[in-house]
Amino acid sequence: MTDQLNYETEAAAPVDTAGDLDLRFRDASLPVAERVEILLSQMTLEEKAGLFFQTMIAAGEDGTLSQGDDMFGLPATDDYVGRRLMNHFNVLQTPPTAELIAEWHNRLQEAAAATRLGIPVTVSTDPRHSYTDNPLSGMLAGSFSVWPETMGLAAVGDEALVEQFGDIARQEYTAVGIRVALHPQIDLATEPRWSRALQTFGEDPELSGRMGAAYIRGFQGAELGPDSVATMTKHFPGGGPQKDGEDPHFAHGREQVYPGGEFETHLKPFEAAFEAGTSQIMPYYGMPVGTEYEEVGFGFNKSVITGLLRERYGFDGIVCTDWGLINDAAIFGQPFPARAWGVEHLTPRERMKKVIDAGVDQFGGEADPEMLVDLVNSGEITEERLDVSARRLLREKFVLGLFEQPYVDVERAGRVVGSPEFVAAGEAAQRAAITLLVNREQTDASGVERPTLPLARGLRLYVEGIAPEVAAEYGQVVETPAEADVAILRLQAPFEERPTVFENFFHSGSLDYTAEQIAHVREVAAAVPTVVDVFLDRPAILTPFVDGLAALTANWGASPRAVLDVLVGDAAPKGRMPFDLPSSMAAVEANRSDVPFDTADPLFRFGHGLSYSA
Template identity: 65%
Template sequence: MSTPTTTTAPYRDPGLPVAARVEDLLARMSLEEKAGLLFHTMLTVGPGGSLPAADPAFGLPSAEEMVLGRGMTHFNLLGAAPTAQELARWHNALQELAAQTRLGIPVTVSTDPRSAFTDNPGTAAMAGPFSQWPETLGLAAVGDAGLVERFADTVRREYLAVGLRVALHPQVDLATEPRWSRIGGTFGEDAELTSRLVVAYVRGFQGERLGPGSVATMVKHFPGGGPQLDGEDPHFAYGREQVYPGGNFEHHLLPFEAAFAAGASQVMPYYGMPVGTRYEEVGFGFNRDVVTGLLRERYGFDGIVCADWGLLTDSEIMGQPMPARAWGVEHLTPLERAAKALDAGVDQFGGEARPELVVELVRSGRISAERLDVSVRRLLREKFVLGLFDDPFVDEGAAGAVVGRADFRAAGEAAQRAAVTVLTNTPAGPREVPVLPLPRGARLYLEGVDPAAVGDRAVVVASPEEADVAVVRLEAPYEPRPGAFEAFFHAGSLEFPAAERERVVRLCRTVPTVVDVHLDRPAVLPEVAAAAAALVVTFGSSDAALLDVLLGDAAGRGRLPFDLPSSTAAVVASRTDVPFDTADPLFRCGHGLDLAPTGPTAPATETAADTATRSAPA
């Protein structure tokens, strides 16, 4: 094993300017060490917080192979987090491994969102030990920039405690194609609302300026991934095309402009390839007109551009073959794809562990050493600015006291309650009063709801015939897709299958029914809306948070962050790139009814955090 460089090297001196430290280190690096910096792939946590061996499910080499053998220093935490202390232990072990390399370049660890309810290995992880908040759509439903900044600042502190220094979020794509499977991670359909909230999001994670107390944000998916043909997702070959029938390409740039103004540190181009525009019909990560012409030159962005995961190499994920998402350049070899992406202006390859490709490109003269150094400088600069060279380790003992702290959890739960969105609340029963809030002592029939969430506030019964009111929680409809990985992406039809729709309508006719639909994208719900005594939608709220609102112990103040279409035909006829373009929507973006707390425990359960989340309709 080679001996680490002495700590007296200028790049080790925290008293020197960052630019001087970068240049000193750059001059010491070999071609192989530089190439390793350009690859940012996944890494799991081993048992008890140990470093993992090779992971065949995702085709990952061991941590030792990637750090010591391939010189890699950027990793994306994959999968559910263990305890905070184990995660901190894993991070420190990774930094200790990096310290054994010749130059001792510290590791930067990133993560997809892991503070809500989504569990998809390609997009987000369940909160686990972290505080649990609504999905980004839920934050948009509340529409309060102050809440978004408090959320981001809270998560920043949790991330810092375990060594997570890059957020592979926020996702600021506009939800203009209702069928797209990635809408759940966005702020919805409204460009103005998204732009306002992304500023607060970036400031909460990074502060006014990126520094040792920051978590860098990677804004995605440039230049906007919403206009997907038929709503299909470009993780998969059948979803590779982005189309602009309304000529509305520029509109999708608005949230990115806001993020750049707020100082976002990194950008991720999307997989999709634009069709029928002035831009080359290749995936955005290979698209020089987009990455260099638009992002670098027009917007002057000089931060890190990290390509989305898996652009170069065919792989296998969870037993499912996954071709490289090299849309429009499928005919090129991995080496040629790497060259095209670097020519486009990309600094780093997500989800890849192939430094030898860059080494070969430079040695052959296909990519110049000067071009390589441009990206290496950016990547080193951020490590220095984040303070990783000066203090790469975290306090394992303190991690558990920060992550999931009681006040952090309370704030997340308050936001979940605030994001509950009431769309209809019709009079029912002998007194002909709105069904919500539910009266104390009511007999409730539940479907999809944990009876423990009711507590002693009502009586849970076994059948609709015994009930005063039914409460039903449903997931938004979608068409199941095959494959262990592909099945995580909810795409296709926005309508419930006929049998399920008719079952819910029959229940509504049997007993006044409160129907809650968890929306990870819009849904077509006219029959359910007409039959339900109350139609509620949520965007990441626990059973307890929902019941607190329905039973009058907390306020529900959510507003729809997108239109709910009235029919599939209206969706098919709409223009993919144009917001609010479905004809005669069932409910408009911004719709929602106030449901203020009324129950006897309201003063005790509506905390200051609840009050702080209230806002006017977006």
Template identity: 55%
Template sequence: MKRNQSNRLIRHLPLALLLAGMACNSTQPGSGSEAVTTAKVSYRDLNKNGRMDPYEDRSQPIEARVNDLLSQMTLQEKAGMMFIYGTFINDDGTIVKKPDTKGMAARLPTAGESITGKYMNHFNFWEAPDTRALAMGYNAIQQEAENTRLGIPVTIASDPRNHFSESIFSMAASGFSQWCEPLGLAAIGDEELTRQFADIARQEYIAVGLREALHPQVDLATEPRWARIGGTFGEDAQLSARMAKAYILGFQAEELGPNSVACMTKHFSGGGPQKEGLDPHFEFQKGQVYPGNNFDYHLIPFEAAFEANTAAIMPYYGVPVDQTDENVAFAYNKAIITGLLRDKYKYDGVVCTDWGLITDVNMGTTIWPARAWGVEHLSEEDRVKKIVDAGVDQFGGESVPELVVKLVQDGKLTEARIDESVRRLLRQKFQLGLFDNPYVDVENAVKVLSNPAFKAAGEASQRRAMTLLKNDTQVLPLQQGRLKLYVKNVDPKVAAQYGTVVDNPKEADMAIIRLKAPWYPVETKNPFAKSFHHGDLDFKGKEKEEILQLLKTVPTVVDIYLDRPAVIPEISQNAKALLADFGASDTAVMDVIFGVAKPEGNLPFELPSSMEAVRNQKEDVPYDSKDPLYKFGYGLRYQ
């Protein structure tokens, strides 16, 4: 096909002009502007050959487009697609390294380096700038991808960004609406609200170019010491299943399309039952255990995710001890990935490992070993082979596509097997509409992420999720403006809006204290491991004495943030009122205490009565500790 002069000019328009044209046409990815216009049809000439290939033709069925592009890809391009790695965007929206680049960005390659040097087109962010810079940087990354031989667009993935959170796995909000954590959604138990949350988060994600959610986390919190409970929906399989399905439908809709965010549901087949709660991110973990023979219980939320057509699945790091024919981690385990996930559940979506299963990480003072549990003896190359042979499509947090290339060239993997995985990954990109328009409208992004209705909905969820556990003599709600208040771990400026703040608890009518569920770092040289909330669930020593002293000095309302269960029998006994929150601002907490809003939550897990009871319960069984202080589902209401 011979192009005219205007077509050649359109194909080479500068990015700024191209984006301006897209802004006039649409603000939604997938509906955008094409680089070439003929008398009959418009298209993006991604491979720059002057004609419309089937993969560039949006009128073609997706499978035809996948087949055409796959036939044009080199082995190196296919291998690059099988890896997802971190990247960064600077505060000014650029994506290049600068002399003053610091933090994680300084340790990461630029997106351009990974795209051109490694043929990669899947990335995730940890740190992110403000909305405008984030959208600008995303467009710059897509421009880098468009300039490659085949113009394959980039998919950007992210951990949760919409929670008022203490979790290291929930990214800084950076302009996104701030909701309660998933535990809070489970505490509210309203499927319509969970779907509304996901739909709003979807709109915010799409506005800035985030097209894959590395969530929901549907593991069951049956081991109360586990450090990652905060990202779950609690310990009940049926409640988690209801929340998971609503969540995925909110992000993806009934069918994955140009207005969807693809969900990567994790961590198959359920990461909750860790021995002693020690997380398998780290070598001190002791395996995933099933003393209650309750393996199948942990599959129930994933079955709901399959019903909702989750676009991707992530297995966890742990070893399901004595559950299969070999004690190796889930992503290496063919019985889990092929036998259970692919064959039993007929799952044909993308399967991506959790981050860092192949290569060790030099952390300066220590080496963080690859999470190759059970196969530590294998070389990096053989680890890749075993994961692919198990049935996995993509490697999270890794950037070694050359190992896949070598395995094929050496005859240890077939290119046909690589094609299976690349086909799934390409299909998802086409379904999301990325080939037709991967760019975002920067001004629209700013508008969407400043939507006051979205902000208000998130803030309301923080209040609704609060769970009233004790209310002696119906002391709550307090009367606003009439009391002298002593506050601890509450912003005095916020508290002053509700009463007169005093510095001495003995002068107060009422004290209000905010606590966080206790945790105790594992002894390790790994600084990342030290930030995980491991260890016992009870307050100890001086900290406990100071809390109880306050409770005995003045009538006290206690609010405790629960990112996992806490053992607090003495605090409960001595508090005048006790509330649990699952991610809430000081204002949200004070609004509930003073009756501006009402607590609507019910506990998504039980609160054990002692550490002895915790140690005696079974890691894989829900709500099974002896004589719990507060049972699963408990929650009072105001009269």
């Protein structure tokens, strides 16, 4: 790693009102294992229980501590830290500037320092560096540099670029105090309808493994340390083969199926992640059906967590469940049941015990230490079992250097986050990830046949999905296709509307465009040479209109300027398809959800991508 974290504010001492604490756990000259034991031996049951819960936390827009969040039903920060003694949080909405995020973080650490032992907070986040419209799988970039989604990095296929991204994201995260990345997501996108494919590295096990390992190296470095961001790699043992592509955030998507018998194939990217040293693992919501493993959600699944992850792979890092396995909740004011698939009949207490018995260390999206304390006091879980996980959780705080440097330099955060160098790197990656699928020849004014792309600047442009003022930087914007030299249409992959606002964040269902959408594209293409750019958050069925297009590009998160820069040749498209693009919904429905490259007669195959001629 090239930078050093030089924070100006020193760690506060714990509150030792009785004067009887053994403070040697703060002695950085001692081995981490010894420091862990010194601290653990002084922790009450309640303090140990607080370690086991990592849930969402809000931040005030002005950098102050939150007094609660009605949208997600979150309590005030003081309740989390002071009463429940929690010190792991997944930050949701953040203030608009890096300086304010850093100020919020420091206030949060001050609140933690005021507790009896002064155990610092570990702040985590979902992805924040790419375009997304799903707040539950990724966060708006805000003041951070903006890159293509993970699938776009896979389209470029360059390990050095992925590692560069990880290193830049690490620097931006650590500048504001974020020390755990709830990513990368290295599931295999073998079921084309699955809503989470965009955040994966695609369909190929070998590519996903290489890219995932590079991603981890970028965030963590050669080994986890004070300059690192720990990665929580997900979703073990691979969340791609969902029945009918439905997502297990919801009861109708709870089943994970393996009609091709390829369970082992989905483990391959995780083997590369273990080799790269990923610090944490998150199991998925889904429950395996028809395998040798227990038919319960992976977070409850002892045969998977202990038998497969701990024993077969020897993983001794932190295992944190996906969010909300224990208690029902409300999101956007609507009831949202716990994702307790296969154990819906169990009480929350029984579910919590089953998760602990499975070998998990931490409950994601839960904030109920009192229940865990009661399970120990009743004899259903031993305190010695809690100590096993507490050691892992404390060990990481020590290794990350949080006890020595819990605070961040506010002024430095403003310099690092969204620096011109980082922004430029993200924009270059957006352009590079764009994938040229079709580039048909057109006859120019002099009668010469030449490829449609790159376009000349200054043409008359009819645009849809691009702001006219942005398009005007590249040509003369006109109001109808008939007036244009070329039309540029930006489309999104189709999805089915679902009953709730929350569920519509997860694009699911058919990949077919409507008859009206198809007719419109065809009508424009019949009037003028037409270039279509598609945001492939899922592999859309482009067959009905592709033959009529002059050119077709795909992107996985790119600004309008990034797309237009490629279309006019200021930058070259370097992307290659990270999955097979199916030719019909019939082929999708016949696809075995666990088998890579099982879609018959794809429109474009994995690895397809054209280049501009020299």
